[in-house]
Amino acid sequence: MSAVVAEHDDHHDHGPEKGLLRWIITTNHKDIGTLYLVFSLAMFFLGGAMALVIRAELFEPGLQFVEPQFFNSMTTMHALIMVFGAVMPAFVGLANWMIPLMIGAPDMALPRMNNMSFWLLVAGALLLASTLFMEGGAPASGWTLYPPLVLQTGAALPFAIFSVHLLGISSIMGAINIIATIFNMRAPGMTLMKMPLFVWTWLITAFLLIAVMPVFAGAVTMLLTDRFFDTSFFNAAGGGDPVLYQHIFWFFGHPEVYVMILPTFGVASTIIPVFARKPLFGYSSMVYATASIAFLSFIVWAHHMFTVGMPIAGELYFMYATMLIAIPTGVKVFNWTATMWKGSMTFETPMLFSIAFVVLFTLGGFTGLMMSVAPSDFQYHDTYFIVAHFHYTLVPASVFILMAAAYFWLPKWTGNMYDEKLGQLHFWLSAISVNVLFFPQHFLGLAGMPRRIPDYAVQFADWNMVSSIGAFVFGFSQLLFLYIVIKTIRGGTGEKVTDEVWEDASKHSLEWTLPSPLPYHTFTTPPKEIPTEHF
Amino acid sequence: MNNDTKQKNRKLVRNLVLIAVGMFGFGYVLVPIYDVFCDITGLNGKTASVAAAETARDIDVSREVTVEFVTSLNQAAPMAFRAETYKMKVHPGQYYTVNFYAENLTDKPMIARAIPSITPGLAAEFFTKTQCFCFDEQSFEAHESKTMPVRFVVDPKLPKKYKIITLAYTFFDNTELTAKKQK
Ligand code: HEM
Ligand SMILES: [Cu+2]
Numbered sequence: 198m199s200a201v202v203a204e205h206d207d208h209h210d211h212g213p214e215k216g217l218l219r220w221i222i223t224t225n226h227k228d229i230g231t232l233y234l235v236f237s238l239a240m241f242f243l244g245g246a247m248a249l250v251i252r253a254e255l256f257e258p259g260l261q262f263v264e265p266q267f268f269n270s271m272t273t274m275h276a277l278i279m280v281f282g283a284v285m286p287a288f289v290g291l292a293n294w295m296i297p298l299m300i301g302a303p304d305m306a307l308p309r310m311n312n313m314s315f316w317l318l319v320a321g322a323l324l325l326a327s328t329l330f331m332e333g334g335a336p337a338s339g340w341t342l343y344p345p346l347v348l349q350t351g352a353a354l355p356f357a358i359f360s361v362h363l364l365g366i367s368s369i370m371g372a373i374n375i376i377a378t379i380f381n382m383r384a385p386g387m388t389l390m391k392m393p394l395f396v397w398t399w400l401i402t403a404f405l406l407i408a409v410m411p412v413f414a415g416a417v418t419m420l421l422t423d424r425f426f427d428t429s430f431f432n433a434a435g436g437g438d439p440v441l442y443q444h445i446f447w448f449f450g451h452p453e454v455y456v457m458i459l460p461t462f463g464v465a466s467t468i469i470p471v472f473a474r475k476p477l478f479g480y481s482s483m484v485y486a487t488a489s490i491a492f493l494s495f496i497v498w499a500h501h502m503f504t505v506g507m508p509i510a511g512e513l514y515f516m517y518a519t520m521l522i523a524i525p526t527g528v529k530v531f532n533w534t535a536t537m538w539k540g541s542m543t544f545e546t547p548m549l550f551s552i553a554f555v556v557l558f559t560l561g562g563f564t565g566l567m568m569s570v571a572p573s574d575f576q577y578h579d580t581y582f583i584v585a586h587f588h589y590t591l592v593p594a595s596v597f598i599l600m601a602a603a604y605f606w607l608p609k610w611t612g613n614m615y616d617e618k619l620g621q622l623h624f625w626l627s628a629i630s631v632n633v634l635f636f637p638q639h640f641l642g643l644a645g646m647p648r649r650i651p652d653y654a655v656q657f658a659d660w661n662m663v664s665s666i667g668a669f670v671f672g673f674s675q676l677l678f679l680y681i682v683i684k685t686i687r688g689g690t691g692e693k694v695t696d697e698v699w700e701d702a703s704k705h706s707l708e709w710t711l712p713s714p715l716p717y718h719t720f721t722t723p724p725k726e727i728p729t730e731h732f
Numbered sequence: 733m734n735n736d737t738k739q740k741n742r743k744l745v746r747n748l749v750l751i752a753v754g755m756f757g758f759g760y761v762l763v764p765i766y767d768v769f770c771d772i773t774g775l776n777g778k779t780a781s782v783a784a785a786e787t788a789r790d791i792d793v794s795r796e797v798t799v800e801f802v803t804s805l806n807q808a809a810p811m812a813f814r815a816e817t818y819k820m821k822v823h824p825g826q827y828y829t830v831n832f833y834a835e836n837l838t839d840k841p842m843i844a845r846a847i848p849s850i851t852p853g854l855a856a857e858f859f860t861k862t863q864c865f866c867f868d869e870q871s872f873e874a875h876e877s878k879t880m881p882v883r884f885v886v887d888p889k890l891p892k893k894y895k896i897i898t899l900a901y902t903f904f905d906n907t908e909l910t911a912k913k914q915k
Contacts, residue, residue, distance in 0.1 A: 306737075306741050307741060307745065345806075345807070369752050372748075373744075373745055373748045373749065373752075376744065376748060377741050377744050377745060377748075380740075380744060381737050381740045381741055381744065382737070407748055407751055407752050407755070408751070408755055409755070410752070410755075411752050411753070411754075411755035411756035411758075411759065412755055412756070412758060412759040412762075413759075414756060414759070415756050415757075415758075415759025415760055416759055419759075419760075419763075427909060427912055427913065430763060432904075433806075433847045433902065433904065434806070434845045434847060434904030434906050434909070435909065438766070441762075441763065441766050444762065444766060445759055445762055448759075448762070506777075506851065506853065508773075508852075508853060508854055
């Protein structure tokens with residue numbers, strides 16, 4: 198192994214290709230990481246624009262701006278683009294950038310496949326977005342694509358399904374690459390239980406992806422053949438059952454939500470110790486908790502289906518199994534809190550986003566626990582309460598941690614410091630508006646406002662207005678983030694950062710032992726020492 | 733990267749691709765698993781798809797169970813469809829007949845299929861039909877209407893906790909699908 202990494206990279210130049218071609222043919226993990234991150238930021242704004250269409254329509258009762266059909270296309274496309282275009286690729290981008298650096302490898306294990314999985318992602322996402330312009334409009338059945346409704350989609354249906362195939366193949370290829378990198382490319386001395394948690398959480402996430410993305414691909418393929426080749430997987434008249442689709446979908450869908458949250462946990466576990474100036478509390482319990490969450494995620498899927506008419510034994514099983522997930526999740530929240538306990542904390546932007554994540558993710562976890570109680574879920578199901586639940590687990594959790602990661606590593610990547618004042622402004626604007634946006638949705642849901650509707654009873658008017666105001670503030674605050682990122686890339690505050698960037702960061706993880714900005718090729722010889730502070 | 737790592741990578745990639753392909757297959761395997769699971773446990777309220785023979789049973793006159801009838805049309809199939817009564821009280825073990833009426837509202841012949849479902853699902857195995865229009869596809873001439881009897885019995889072994897059983901039928905317009913299949 199030692200001889201392996203010591204050897205030089207495949208290509209013999211030391212810098213990137215010149216010009217645009219560099220970005221198309223690159224196999225460098227840093228370039229590909231950047232491509233993923235830039236692409237996902239673009240998708241974040243596209244999906245965000247759709248969210249603002251939704252919130253504009255819901256600002257007041259009545260139909261104002263869009264047709265109901267288009268409204269439903271917006272909820273569907275917003276979700277698909279945010280999940281498959283923004284959050285997942287952003288974490289793949291971080292994985293590309295950081296995993297080789299964190300384990301002391303010169304690059305990803307399969308650089309050419311890496312390039313291909315990025316471009317497949319672009320093709321899939323563009324194909325998905327193009328359905329907006331097709332006859333009959335984009336899919337409007339909700340991101341879960343339930344039949345029989347989804348089979349009424351117009352010309353877009355096969356294209357949406359192929360785009361799911363492409364996105365699926367792209368993430369499976371990404372996952373394979375990550376597993377191969379972690380298994381075969383670690384520097385000498387970097388044992389599995391010495392890996393930073395971000396690497397651990399991605400390893401487990403990659404296995405989740407390989408296990409469930411093909412199942413989703415299978416489910417949508419069945420939709421395709423039901424519609425065009427007269428199979429009857431989900432058609433009751435031909436002996437099929439639409440409820441079967443829900444089982445297959447959620448067998449994928451529940452692990453899928455963990456695909457978005459486990460790497461989030463990993464980044465949080467990386468950032469919090471640095472700013473608490475303490476080792477991470479309970480490293481090995483974090484690893485085991487991540488693995489148990491991943492395992493449990495396969496056996497709880499029908500908590501999305503409490504209302505389809507399950508027998509009492511099924512309701513009880515899925516209820517208790519779902520509640521179990523709160524235990525390893527609680528272990529994690531405990532560990533982050535204990536890491537901060539008596540630490541010498543400072544509150545730079547990455548830490549602010551991370552603390553907000555701990556608090557607000559816990560809130561989302563609590564509403565999850567409420568919904569796991571099957572008899573109560575009959576009230577919450579398909580209302581705005583569940584919209585509030587999963588947005589708390591995704592926006593102030595996954596998205597906030599992505600912001601934190603950007604502030605945390607941008608100085609390392611570019612060698613320039615971001616503007617701390619603007620960063621904090623961005624944080625406070627986001628943290629306040631995200632709550633104005635999503636907290637009232639709990640009230641709306643409890644009062645019975647259904648999700649995925651373009652119009653509503655006047656009793657819901659006030660909180661919808663508040664929520665929409667929050668949405669617009671949150672949305673436009675993200676332009677500030679864009680500005681900060683561009684400014685940092687272009688030179689930032691002018692202050693050159695040290696190799697460590699953050700005080701004593703090099704004790705926590707390998708990337709901080711390298712020069713800032715990071716050279717194009719790193720760890721062409723493996724590191725001699727492995728930092729151990731994260732234990 | 734030296735050959736040793738390359739080889740390890742190749743092997744790992746092959747195994748992982750196999751897992752992915754296997755999981756794609758697993759999605760399809762879920763289909764029969766689901767059917768078998770529902771069959772064994774009787775969870776989803778499916779009734780038998782062929783007629784049972786009418787055999788004499790002990791009639792439990794001391795007990796009354798309410799049977800409700802619900803009719804619906806899939807995707808606004810161009811039909812009229814109703815039961816002669818919304819509900820009736822029955823004694824377990826005794827055979828009853830209830831009529832359903834369906835009419836083709838179009839100017840063309842139609843082939844339609846009714847799919848039954850019992851709620852609560854676990855009561856389905858105690859609900860036996862000796863005659864039902866749902867066992868076969870039904871063909872209608874233009875504007876034809878039909879009276880279709882359903883003969884059924886509730887098993888006296890039906891657990892005491894079930895007091896109401898709902899029998900729901902949904903008619904699907906299968907004209908196009910059947911025409912395609914016959915080609
Ligand atoms: C303690 C942990 C959690 C529990 C107990 C939990 C429980 C639940 C339950 C019971 C539902 C179904 C509600 C219904 O349809 O009536 C649900 C929906 C959902 N959850 Fe969670 N959840 C947890 C964490 C998460 C996390 C970490 C994420 C994502 C990062 C997430 C994302 C979602 C999404 C997207 C939905 C809605 C899916 C849809 O119908 O469109 N949840 N959750
Ligand atoms: Cu779930």
